[in-house]
Amino acid sequence: MATLNIRKIGRCALWISPVIIVPVAFFAAAPWLAQQPDALTLSVAAAAALFVMAYSQFLAARVNRRLDEVQIAGQRIANTRGMTIGSVAAVIVMMIPSLMNGLAGLAMRLASGSPEEAVKLGITIGFMLVVVLQVVGAGAVSLWWSKQLKKSAD
Amino acid sequence: MKNFIRVLRAGKGWSQAELAERVQVSRNSINAIENGRFDPSLPLAFKIADAFNLTVEEVFDKTDV
Structure with a gap:
C-alpha cells in the first residue's frame, strides 16, 4: 500500500514538475537573460508564462x-x-x-535598465506569480475537499 | 439526501470499495454519498439502486428532498 502511494505521489510530482521547473529555470536564468537582447528576454518570459498556463490547462x-x-x-x-x-x-x-522590490529589481536587471522593458517584464513576472498562486490555491482547496470526502470512511 | 446505502451495503457484505467498483466511481465518492455530503445525479442514483437490485426510492429517502 505504501509503495503504491509513493508511486502515485511520484507520478503526480513528475506530472506537476514542469509547472515548477519552468518558472524556477526562468528565474535561475535571470543573470544570463539580463545579458541578452531585450527581444529575446521578452520572448523567453512570454514563452515561459504561456507554457505554465497551457500546461496547467492540459493537466x-x-x-x-x-x-x-x-x-x-x-x-x-x-x-x-x-x-x-x-x-x-x-x-x-x-x-x-521586500518581495515587490525583489520582483521590480529582477525586472530591471532583466531589462538591462530600460524602463519600458522593465514594465513589460514586471507585468509578465507578476502574471506568472498570479497563475502559480492560483494553481497552488486550487490544489490546496482540492486537498481540503478530498479530506472532507474521506471523513467517516469505513 | 438521506439514504440507506450503508445498511444495504452491510446487508450484502460489501465494502465501500466494492460498491464503488460496481457503480464505477471512487470509494471516496461512495463515502460522500453515503454520508449525505453529496447528492448523486439521477444516472448515478439509478446505478447505485441497480447494484442493490432495488428502486431509487428504496435506496434514497424521498421524504428528505
Missing part, C-alpha cells in the same frame, strides 16, 4: 477525464474557490515590500 483536462461526478464537483469548487484564494494571495504577496 486539468487530463485529470478531469478520469474523475467521477463527485470528484468533478470537488474540482469545480477547487477551481472557483482556489482561483479566488490564489488571486487574493497574489495581491497580498505583492503587498510585501
